[in-house]
Amino acid sequence: MTTTQLEGSAPAGAPARAQRSGGNKLVRFIIVRFLLIFPTIFILVTMVFLLMRTIGDPITAALGGRLPAEQLAERIHEAGYDRPIWVQYFEYIGQVFTGNFGTTITDNRPVVDVLVRYGGATLELAFYALIVAFIVGIPLGMLAGYLRDKWPDAILRIFAILCYATPVFFAGLLLKLIFAVNLHVLPVAGRASVRTELSLTRVDNPTGIYLIDALKTPNPGAVYADLLQHAVLPGVALGLLTAGIFLRLVRTNVIGTLSMEYIDSARSRGVREFRLVTNHAMKPALIPIITVIGLQIAVLLGGAVLTETTFEWKGLGFTLAEYLTARDFVAVQGIVALLAVIVALTNFIVDIIAAIIDPRVRY
Amino acid sequence: MASLTGPRGLINRLPIVHQLRQSVGLQRGMLIAGLVITGLFVLTAILAPLLAPYGYSTLRDEDGVFGAQQPPGGKHLLGTTVGGYDVLSRVIWGTQTALIVIIVAVVLSIFLGVFLGLVSGYIGGWVDRVLVVIADGVYAFPSLLLAIVAAIAISGGQSSFWGGIMAAAISITVVFIPQYFRVIRAETVRIKSEAYVESAMVIGSSAPRIMTQHVLRNATRTLPLIFTLNSSEAVLTLAGLGFLGFGIEPTAAAEWGYDLNKSLSDVTSGIWWTSLFPGLAIVLAVLGITLVGESLNDLADPRLRTRRRADVAPAPTAAASVVPGGSLTDAVDLDSLEARS
Numbered sequence: 001m002t003t004t005q006l007e008g009s010a011p012a013g014a015p016a017r018a019q020r021s022g023g024n025k026l027v028r029f030i031i032v033r034f035l036l037i038f039p040t041i042f043i044l045v046t047m048v049f050l051l052m053r054t055i056g057d058p059i060t061a062a063l064g065g066r067l068p069a070e071q072l073a074e075r076i077h078e079a080g081y082d083r084p085i086w087v088q089y090f091e092y093i094g095q096v097f098t099g100n101f102g103t104t105i106t107d108n109r110p111v112v113d114v115l116v117r118y119g120g121a122t123l124e125l126a127f128y129a130l131i132v133a134f135i136v137g138i139p140l141g142m143l144a145g146y147l148r149d150k151w152p153d154a155i156l157r158i159f160a161i162l163c164y165a166t167p168v169f170f171a172g173l174l175l176k177l178i179f180a181v182n183l184h185v186l187p188v189a190g191r192a193s194v195r196t197e198l199s200l201t202r203v204d205n206p207t208g209i210y211l212i213d214a215l216k217t218p219n220p221g222a223v224y225a226d227l228l229q230h231a232v233l234p235g236v237a238l239g240l241l242t243a244g245i246f247l248r249l250v251r252t253n254v255i256g257t258l259s260m261e262y263i264d265s266a267r268s269r270g271v272r273e274f275r276l277v278t279n280h281a282m283k284p285a286l287i288p289i290i291t292v293i294g295l296q297i298a299v300l301l302g303g304a305v306l307t308e309t310t311f312e313w314k315g316l317g318f319t320l321a322e323y324l325t326a327r328d329f330v331a332v333q334g335i336v337a338l339l340a341v342i343v344a345l346t347n348f349i350v351d352i353i354a355a356i357i358d359p360r361v362r363y
Numbered sequence: 364m365a366s367l368t369g370p371r372g373l374i375n376r377l378p379i380v381h382q383l384r385q386s387v388g389l390q391r392g393m394l395i396a397g398l399v400i401t402g403l404f405v406l407t408a409i410l411a412p413l414l415a416p417y418g419y420s421t422l423r424d425e426d427g428v429f430g431a432q433q434p435p436g437g438k439h440l441l442g443t444t445v446g447g448y449d450v451l452s453r454v455i456w457g458t459q460t461a462l463i464v465i466i467v468a469v470v471l472s473i474f475l476g477v478f479l480g481l482v483s484g485y486i487g488g489w490v491d492r493v494l495v496v497i498a499d500g501v502y503a504f505p506s507l508l509l510a511i512v513a514a515i516a517i518s519g520g521q522s523s524f525w526g527g528i529m530a531a532a533i534s535i536t537v538v539f540i541p542q543y544f545r546v547i548r549a550e551t552v553r554i555k556s557e558a559y560v561e562s563a564m565v566i567g568s569s570a571p572r573i574m575t576q577h578v579l580r581n582a583t584r585t586l587p588l589i590f591t592l593n594s595s596e597a598v599l600t601l602a603g604l605g606f607l608g609f610g611i612e613p614t615a616a617a618e619w620g621y622d623l624n625k626s627l628s629d630v631t632s633g634i635w636w637t638s639l640f641p642g643l644a645i646v647l648a649v650l651g652i653t654l655v656g657e658s659l660n661d662l663a664d665p666r667l668r669t670r671r672r673a674d675v676a677p678a679p680t681a682a683a684s685v686v687p688g689g690s691l692t693d694a695v696d697l698d699s700l701e702a703r704s
Contacts, residue, residue, distance in 0.1 A: 040500040047501070047509075051516040154389050161657060165649035167599055169606050169623060170642035173630050181633050188631055295503065302505030306603055310627065321607055329515060336508050347503050 029355050037344050044340040045096050048333055049089060057081035058105060058329040096341075101334035106326045111334030114319055120208030121191060121315030125238060125307065126300045127211075128231045132239025133246050133296075138289075140243075141250025145285075146277045148255055156247065163244025168303045172237035172310035179233060187230050189312040196226040238307045242296050249292060253285035287358045294350030298343050382662045390658055397654025404648050407455060408462040417449045419456035419617035435636050442636040445625055446613060450636055454644045456617035460528065461598050461648060467532035468539065468597045469590060475536070476543025481582070483544070484551025485574050495548070498541035506596075507603050510534035514609045527611030527618075531601045538600065539593050546589060550582035591656030595649040602645050619645050 055061060059076050067075070076082055080091070095102070101111035144156040180188040187193065191210060203216040214223040257263065258281045266280050267273075305317030312318065316335060323331035383394055407414060417424070435442040441450035483494045501509065513534035518526050554560060555578065563573050605611070605620020613621065619641040626638035 036496070039496050040503070043497050043500040044504055048512050051512045054516045149389060157393075157657075161650060161653050162646070165595070165646050165653055167602050167606070167620075167623075167642070167645055169603075170638070170645060173623065173626070173638045173642065176630050177633075177635050177638070181630060298503055298505045302507035302603075305505075305507060306606060309607065324511065324515075325608055332511070332515070336512055339508060340504060343503055343505065344500075 026355060030352055033348060033351055033355075037348050040344045041096075041341055042093070044344075045093065045337050046089075048336050048340070049092055052329055052333045053085060053088075055329075058333070061327050061329050096337060101338050102330050104323065104328055104331035104334070106323070106328040106331070111331060111338060114331070114335065115316065115338055117208060118314060118316045118319050120210070121313060122301070122304050122308070122317060124191075124209055124211060124231070125234055125304055125313060125315055126297070128235030129238035129242060129300055129303075129307075130293075130296075132235050133242035136240065136243035137246025138250055141247040142254055142277050142282060144247065145251040145254030145258065145281075146273075148251075153251075157251070160244040160247040160251075163240045163247070166240070167306070168237050168241055169306045169310045171240060172234065172307055175233045175237055176310075186233055190230055191227070191313055192223075192230055193226055196223050199223065234307050234311045234313055237310070238300065238303050241303055242300065245292065245296065245299075246289060249288055250282075250285055253288055254281050257281040257284050287354070290350065290354045290357065294347045294354075297346045297350070301339055301343065382659055390661055393654050394658035394662075397651050397656075397658060400647060400651025401655055404458055404651055405462060408458040411455050411459045415452040415455040417452040419453050420448065420614045441640050444622060444637045445629055448613060450622075450640050453613075453617040453622055454619070454640050457619045457622070457641065457644060458648070460611065460616045460618050461601060463528055464532045464535070464601050465594045465597045467528065468535040469593055471532065471536040472539035472543055472593065473586070473590070476540040477547050477579070477583075477586075479540065480544040480547030481551055481574050481579055484548035485555060485570070485578060487552075491548075494544070498544045501538070502541040502545065506538040507600060509538050510600050510604055511607065511609065513537045514604055518609075524611060524615040527615060530609070531604055531611075532597075534604065535597045535600045539596075542589060542593065543586075546585055547582050550585070551578050554578050554581050588656060588659045591652050591659065595652040595656065598645060598648050598652070 052058070057076055057079075059079060059081060060072065073082075080088065092102075099112065103110050104114070140156050140159075144153045144160075147153045176188060179186045191197070199217050199219075203213050206213050210223075210227050214220050214227060217223050254277065258277070260281075263276060263280055266276055271280065301317075304315060305320055307313065308315045308317035309321045316339070320332065320335050323329075323335070383391070383398075433443040435450075441454065443449055444453065479494060483491045510531075511534075514530045517533055518530035560573060560577050563577050568576075601618070602620035602623070605618045605622075606624045608621075608624060611618045611621065622641040623638055623645075626634070626641075629635075629637045
């Protein structure tokens with residue numbers, strides 16, 4: 001439980017050999033974990049490909065009924081969808097590993113462009129949501145764990161379950177109803193007001209991440225104020241979902257660590273209760289949080305699709321929903337495959353961080 | 364009487380009854396609240412034809428059409444939707460859709476997931492390794508996105524009543540199988556090395572017999588727990604699919620997520636009843652099932668269980684954790700199971 005120190009900060013007296021083998025283990029873990037990314041991506045992309053092809057070729061799905069049969073057949077031939085499925089499959093896998101995720105049918109755009117254009121917005125939303133989750137989930141989780149089985153704990157646990165039980169889009173609709181429509185204190189939808197969006201598109205080399213682009217605008221203060229006003233409701237709607245999970249996780253682990261002997265010993269040395277919880281019991285309890293953040297990235301991406309649709313937040317999820325409505329399944333397949341790659345990569349990074357912090361993870 | 368209701372009687376060994384007797388105080392309150400809400404949900408679903416004032420796709424009665432976006436009151440207790448349906452009726456009929464989807468999804472995923480987990484864990488070798496990598500890959504992926512892809516594959520995105528229900532249920536199944544797989548496989552690997560399994564091998568029992576008679580029976584103790592978690596997740600996934608337009612057409616069945624999607628534009632103009640009630644229905648359904656699951660989880664985890672009732676002897680089913688071994692990681696794993704919505 002107490003082995004939270006970094007590999008490099010081993011006590012000076014520790015035998016050099018043990019230290020070296022620990023380092024080798026870490027390197028080995030990183031290499032094995034890195035190699036595991038490829039089968040994961042491969043499996044997901046294969047699954048998505050096969051599932052999407054069970055309904056036939058995407059061109060008929062998107063344009064069937066709107067084009068005469070000859071033109072349709074011609075377009076299918078041009079795109080190569082009349083070839084055997086395994087030829088298409090290997091071509092697709094090859095394309096994915098070279099970073100080509102296809103071209104959308106409805107507006108003829110490479111899927112990678114869609115990511116570049118809208119990825120920043122989704123990243124921003126996930127960032128806001130994580131901040132909300134940390135601010136709400138961790139302190140409340142500590143409180144609930146410390147006051148275990150007393151009434152604040154009961155209320156907090158019900159709050160955590162409610163966070164989980166409320167679909168993000170319903171939370172979003174409620175927040176909109178209360179704060180935007182009835183109280184008029186926050187904007188109803190969008191990432192920024194029209195004027196701010198205009199000034200943001202005028203900056204040199206826009207990144208699409210408004211938080212960064214805003215620095216280059218002539219009046220960053222006003223732009224940031226506008227951006228944050230728009231961010232509050234979507235950030236809270238999506239963040240509460242993760243906050244509930246953090247709360248429960250911190251609570252469980254704080255309960256676990258509070259019963260450890262080193263807590264009793266710290267208490268007998270006269271460490272104050274507040275410090276006992278926030279420092280002594282908290283540090284080991286935070287390790288599982290890091291592991292769970294990896295899974296939360298996937299949850300946040302799924303939730304982002306719904307949150308973005310609710311708030312017309314023009315990110316990857318919003319775009320995905322639009323392509324879904326337009327029945328452009330090449331775009332859907334491309335975006336989903338791309339997200340699979342992103343999820344696999346973030347999970348890799350999170351696992352490595354967890355392994356560096358907690359030596360027990362390395363196997 | 365004695366054999367059925369005594370401390371070790373049949374009734375007390377049933378999963379939920381046992382935990383109910385074992386619990387005290389707050390945990391008991393949560394479990395009972397969960398059971399009551401879940402019970403009401405199931406009852407509403409069964410009695411929907413009697414409870415609902417109108418059909419889910421009724422647009423008119425003898426006095427003429429209902430009219431769109433009528434505020435609550437009068438003939439329409441909860442108002443009407445933008446499409447002119449009665450909100451209360453659609454909320455009530457929606458329980459039926461949700462319940463059917465839960466049942467189909469959970470039954471399908473239990474059978475497939477348990478079967479794959481059992482075989483993979485028992486046989487081991489490269490089959491096991493391949494299946495674990497596949498399950499982990501699917502597990503790490505945003506489940507809603509996977510459900511979208513599966514829904515497209517199954518229904519092409521548009522659906523009739525059973526088509527829509529099966530599409531939703533099967534999409535959810537695809538997401539759930541890895542969860543059952545992981546749990547059952549881990550249990551199987553642990554049980555495989557127990558002495559009684561080895562003795563069964565020695566006396567020449569066949570592999571299928573060992574798997575069903577010896578391993579499966581001891582590996583299923585965590586199932587009620589995942590069962591509840593997945594039921595609540597099924598409701599959320601169904602609503603999410605509906606919200607993105609993969610719901611069931613309003614003429615085919617009532618589905619809460621679809622209604623919420625249609626109410627998106629109402630909200631901006633201050634019309635609250637079209638979104639509030641279907642949304643609350645989702646929250647209540649998920650809340651009830653989650654409260655049950657949560658209580659089962661706590662009662663099964665020795666670190667979280669508060670006290671036992673003194674008069675009830677602990678039964679073996681009480682000591683269940685989803686992932687045997689690491690005491691720290693099993694809580695994480697449970698939470699992450701639940702975290703996937």
